[in-house]
Amino acid sequence: MEIKIKTKNNILIITLKGSIDSKTAPEVQQKVLESSVNSKNVIIDLTSVDFVSSAGLRVLLMLYRQIKVKNGKVVLVGVSEEITDIMSMTGFINFFEIIDTVENALNTY
Amino acid sequence: MAELDFDTRIDYYPTHEHQGIKYRRGHVLPFGATMVPNGVNFSIYSSAAYSCILVLFVKGANEPYAEIAFPEEFRIGNTYSMIVFDLDFELLEYGYRMDGPFDPESGHRFDKSKILSDPYAKAIGGRDKWLAPPDWDNIYSHRSRLVFEDFDWETDKPLETPIEDLVVYEAHVRGFTNHPSSGVKNRGTFAGAREKIPYLLDLGINCIELMPIYEYDEYEHSKTNPETGELLVNYWGYSTLNFFAPKSGYAATGKYGMQVDELKTLIKEFHKNGIEVMLDVVFNHTAEGDHRGPTISFKGIDNNTYYMLTPEGYYFNFSGTGNTLNCNHPVVRNMVLDCLRYWASEYHIDGFRFDLAAILGRAQDGSPLNNPPLLESLAHDPVLAKCKLIAEAWDAGGLYQVGSFPAYGRWAEWNGKYRDAIRRFLKGEEGLIGELSQRLQGSPDLYSTRGTSAGINFITCHDGFTLYDLFAYNEKHNEANGENNNDGNNDNFSWNCGCEGETEDEGINILRHRQIKNALSILMVSQGVPMVLMGDEMGRTKYGNNNTYCHDNGLNWMNWDLIDKNSDIYYFAKHIINFRRNHPVLRNRDHFRNSDYKNTGYPDISFHGVHAWNADWSKSSRVLAIMLDGGHAKNGYTTDDTIYVAINMHWEALPFEIPQLPENKNWHVSVNTDMPPPHDFHQINKEAVLENQSSCILGPRSVVILVGK
Numbered sequence: 020m021e022i023k024i025k026t027k028n029n030i031l032i033i034t035l036k037g038s039i040d041s042k043t044a045p046e047v048q049q050k051v052l053e054s055s056v057n058s059k060n061v062i063i064d065l066t067s068v069d070f071v072s073s074a075g076l077r078v079l080l081m082l083y084r085q086i087k088v089k090n091g092k093v094v095l096v097g098v099s100e101e102i103t104d105i106m107s108m109t110g111f112i113n114f115f116e117i118i119d120t121v122e123n124a125l126n127t128y
Numbered sequence: 129m130a131e132l133d134f135d136t137r138i139d140y141y142p143t144h145e146h147q148g149i150k151y152r153r154g155h156v157l158p159f160g161a162t163m164v165p166n167g168v169n170f171s172i173y174s175s176a177a178y179s180c181i182l183v184l185f186v187k188g189a190n191e192p193y194a195e196i197a198f199p200e201e202f203r204i205g206n207t208y209s210m211i212v213f214d215l216d217f218e219l220l221e222y223g224y225r226m227d228g229p230f231d232p233e234s235g236h237r238f239d240k241s242k243i244l245s246d247p248y249a250k251a252i253g254g255r256d257k258w259l260a261p262p263d264w265d266n267i268y269s270h271r272s273r274l275v276f277e278d279f280d281w282e283t284d285k286p287l288e289t290p291i292e293d294l295v296v297y298e299a300h301v302r303g304f305t306n307h308p309s310s311g312v313k314n315r316g317t318f319a320g321a322r323e324k325i326p327y328l329l330d331l332g333i334n335c336i337e338l339m340p341i342y343e344y345d346e347y348e349h350s351k352t353n354p355e356t357g358e359l360l361v362n363y364w365g366y367s368t369l370n371f372f373a374p375k376s377g378y379a380a381t382g383k384y385g386m387q388v389d390e391l392k393t394l395i396k397e398f399h400k401n402g403i404e405v406m407l408d409v410v411f412n413h414t415a416e417g418d419h420r421g422p423t424i425s426f427k428g429i430d431n432n433t434y435y436m437l438t439p440e441g442y443y444f445n446f447s448g449t450g451n452t453l454n455c456n457h458p459v460v461r462n463m464v465l466d467c468l469r470y471w472a473s474e475y476h477i478d479g480f481r482f483d484l485a486a487i488l489g490r491a492q493d494g495s496p497l498n499n500p501p502l503l504e505s506l507a508h509d510p511v512l513a514k515c516k517l518i519a520e521a522w523d524a525g526g527l528y529q530v531g532s533f534p535a536y537g538r539w540a541e542w543n544g545k546y547r548d549a550i551r552r553f554l555k556g557e558e559g560l561i562g563e564l565s566q567r568l569q570g571s572p573d574l575y576s577t578r579g580t581s582a583g584i585n586f587i588t589c590h591d592g593f594t595l596y597d598l599f600a601y602n603e604k605h606n607e608a609n610g611e612n613n614n615d616g617n618n619d620n621f622s623w624n625c626g627c628e629g630e631t632e633d634e635g636i637n638i639l640r641h642r643q644i645k646n647a648l649s650i651l652m653v654s655q656g657v658p659m660v661l662m663g664d665e666m667g668r669t670k671y672g673n674n675n676t677y678c679h680d681n682g683l684n685w686m687n688w689d690l691i692d693k694n695s696d697i698y699y700f701a702k703h704i705i706n707f708r709r710n711h712p713v714l715r716n717r718d719h720f721r722n723s724d725y726k727n728t729g730y731p732d733i734s735f736h737g738v739h740a741w742n743a744d745w746s747k748s749s750r751v752l753a754i755m756l757d758g759g760h761a762k763n764g765y766t767t768d769d770t771i772y773v774a775i776n777m778h779w780e781a782l783p784f785e786i787p788q789l790p791e792n793k794n795w796h797v798s799v800n801t802d803m804p805p806p807h808d809f810h811q812i813n814k815e816a817v818l819e820n821q822s823s824c825i826l827g828p829r830s831v832v833i834l835v836g837k
Contacts, residue, residue, distance in 0.1 A: 041218035108319040109386050110393030
């Protein structure tokens with residue numbers, strides 16, 4: 020799992036690569052939650068993520084809850100059709116805005 | 129002051145180690161496998177085991193990667209518990225080995241060569257995808273798994289709709305959308321059912337009752353149809369492997385182990401749309417069969433506790449399926465209670481329908497109890513306090529308790545007498561007007577102290593003919609089940625309207641459609657809680673098969689194209705269901721008083737016939753009309769229009785004299801099943817004024833419903 024984190028216009032952009040499953044979720048959770056402590060707005064780029072397991076979905080939702088209490092917003096970018104389907108059937112999709120590219124996501128803030 | 133972290137607890141740290149796996153003494157309660165900080169707490173009960181071993185697998189592996197014996201100091205009473213550290217929640221599969229006596233006469237059938245599934249497991253692996261070919265050499269076929277129990281329900285909770293306001297739709301998850309005509313993305317799944325919520329809303333349904341969704345093995349007793357070569361399976365699912373785990377094969381995401389989230393999402397969406405979710409639960413037996421059946425879980429953990437056994441150590445068979453769960457053993461009773469609480473609280477389930485519930489009132493020796501502790505516990509349980517509890521009040525051992533099921537002020541029943549009486553009346557039998565009037569009133573003869581809502585009224589359910597087949601077949605046609613037509617009920621009280629099966633005869637087909645509309649009309653104007661079988665609203669047929677438990681094909685998949693083929697039935701069903709939803713006068717909770725206690729000038733209910741105010745109760749009569757006074761709606765707590773329902777099951781048309789309304793009101797026609805579509809009903813609030821306010825002709829075998837306003 021590769022995790023890249025940068026900031027643009029005060030918006031945190033987290034780029035993930037690989038699978039978010041029970042093996043990688045603890046590391047993603049730690050890094051993502053830590054880096055977003057001082058952010059209200061977060062973009063997560065999943066373009067290079069091929070699978071998100073139950074544990075992975077929960078990391079995303081935990082981030083959402085952390086940002087929500089600050090009245091911020093979490094946007095997911097580059098979500099594959101399969102992951103969109105899984106998130107839709109398991110209800111997780113309702114919590115997020117889904118945008119095709121990082122550029123377009125930046126424009127929503 | 130610093131926040132108290134989990135790692136400051138002493139039990140965050142292991143005390144023992146085996147093959148590199150760290151563990152410590154666990155917590156006795158709750159039973160099952162529970163995620164705790166840093167590990168998983170395992171706890172299981174057995175009253176007669178000598179010892180117990182926890183067996184751990186990596187998901188899908190043939191062999192376990194570890195077997196950890198519970199040290200004697202981890203056993204408290206008859207429970208074994210331990211916390212194991214650093215487990216991968218998603219990839220773990222676990223089970224138990226129990227060593228103990230094999231002595232069937234004493235009730236014990238321990239076999240330490242078997243790996244046993246946890247009765248309290250929250251998910252079961254092995255049948256992840258519907259009918260995926262199993263590995264028959266698997267040393268552990270139905271594997272216990274962990275689930276995350278942190279679903280984000282937001283503001284959702286069970287709806288607590290008054291039971292008398294429900295219109296229940298009995299559906300099979302797979303059958304509902306598996307036919308290609310359903311048009312959903314993931315056919316036959318929880319996700320697929322979710323796509324059909326708008327359909328149910330439009331139809332007027334506000335409660336869906338799901339046939340069993342606890343994990344079961346569709347391959348159980350599977351066999352090949354000798355005539356067609358087709359695989360016959362355990363399709364309906366009335367054979368539970370585990371009471372806490374949802375059926376993975378019903379989830380499009382089951383292959384990823386996400387069935388729990390998918391089901392909860394479905395329930396959350398149903399609730400958002402005002403639709404309650406009821407589960408058909410099977411606590412009368414398990415999938416382990418009799419002494420010849422497999423050892424999967426209960427049998428190898430504590431046979432004597434979980435099953436009702438004969439003095440010789442064989443299995444009582446009150447369920448007709450091999451064994452009988454020992455429901456009134458205190459330990460089993462607690463398991464049932466834990467299970468229902470779990471579904472009510474974790475899954476927000478609104479109610480439960482108990483399959484062959486008379487068994488739940490039997491003692492450990494099989495005799496019926498006067499005051500069955502399980503039924504009493506459920507009725508008074510704090511968590512289940514607002515759940516609907518509905519009994520199928522009979523069993524396969526001859527105990528028939530419709531009207532006498534121990535209710536404790538809570539329990540409702542599937543009213544089997546309603547089904548039989550209405551069917552016989554519809555097919556034209558005489559001598560039924562007295563009983564018909566009781567059934568229309570919510571069966572006060574059966575539920576005098578329990579109110580109308582003690583009865584779930586139904587004419588059809590999964591078991592038996594569909595509504596269409598009720599008027600297309602005199603006899604069952606179960607050859608496709610591979611049992612020489614010997615299975616299934618012979619007393620169907622059906623009438624084929626003149627030809628057995630499909631016909632081109634227009635007259636017969638018109639009569640069949642009319643009879644379906646008559647049946648739906650009677651069901652929807654009866655006091656009590658109506659239940660509709662999935663597909664009856666569109667004239668679904670099973671081609672005369674009245675026991676389709678084993679078919680994963682068009683006999684059980686609802687063909688959505690029937691909406692077009694039988695559009696008149698569909699539009700009529702939608703009308704009559706919504707008519708009920710619109711008229712509180714049809715939905716009393718308590719029985720009629722047969723008096724004018726609101727001083728409206730009319731009694732709450734009155735009985736009529738060909739002559740107003742003069743019903744014909746004689747043996748040869750096939751005619752009855754009732755008038756429900758709008759001033760007494762909901763037992764007088766609200767007001768509504770006055771409704772007049774006239775039913776003629778005579779084969780000839782008859783003129784009915786209609787009771788007079790107050791001067792400022794007129795009769796309007798809502799339904800006349802004798803009229804060809806689209807004149808068989810008028811839209812709600814757009815009803816046509818009845819031309820002759822004092823009489824109307826009822827065609828042969830037809831129903832007229834008038835609204836007085």
